[in-house]
Ligand code: ADP
């Protein structure tokens with residue numbers, strides 16, 4: 001197992017009292033698997049990522065990443081936040097090597113690996129440009145390459161496409177998906193978009209409204225082997241969509 005959550009609970013202590021964010025959340029992610037978490041906004045999805053990333057200790061329960069109990073941030077986990085958060089004053093090269101710099105790991109081999117990633121994913125010619133000179137999709141690629149630069153085993157993607165318009169999101173999510181698959185990474189994606197979750201994932205974990213608890217899991221096996229865009233046209237797609245929709249507490 002790449003990730004194991006064992007009855008993870010978290011209650012925030014805030015000046016206005018306690019906020020129960022997570023209640024006994026348990027699920028696992030196998031090596032190489034792509035799993036999405038869907039749940040209503042504010043239910044505790046980002047909180048769960050902070051715990052898996054070792055940024056926040058759970059109030060109860062345990063998280064294991066690659067067999068090790070999580071107690072602090074580790075190089076095994078790469079976190080790609082919601083906004084691409086590229087530094088506008090740094091070049092693309094300066095941005096993608098930032099993680100290495102922060103870890104004091106900018107040796108020739110690692111620089112070479114980043115150069116190869118930029119080359120492989122069509123960003124080499126933009127290395128000396130700044131983020132504002134790139135399209136939204138290219139910036140997402142750049143953010144992903146920055147996350148891949150430190151060679152994590154597990155990728156945590158927190159609503160990475162939500163700032164993009166619908167058409168761009170379809171193209172960019174398929175692009176990011178193919179890079180993650182090509183690199184053979186295990187990925188956990190947070191999204192509030194059911195269709196996006198089904199189009200990208202081996203398995204979808206549905207969370208309840210706050211405090212987040214696991215409501216159900218869906219493995220769309222009929223769709224495996226299809227690309228994200230092909231999946232949206234497959235007959236089984238709507239069936240999974242309806243099943244997950246029913247499970248989600250969607251309020252208007
Ligand atoms: P989601 O990512 O699913 O939208 P979050 O995990 O960000 O939800 O937040 C879950 C709940 O916990 C929300 O009600 C939020 O206001 C609350 N929360 C998040 N971070 C803190 C914090 N540091 N202190 C107190 N409450 C918090």
Ligand code: MG
Nearest residue numbers: 045046047158
């Ligand atoms: Mg969030």
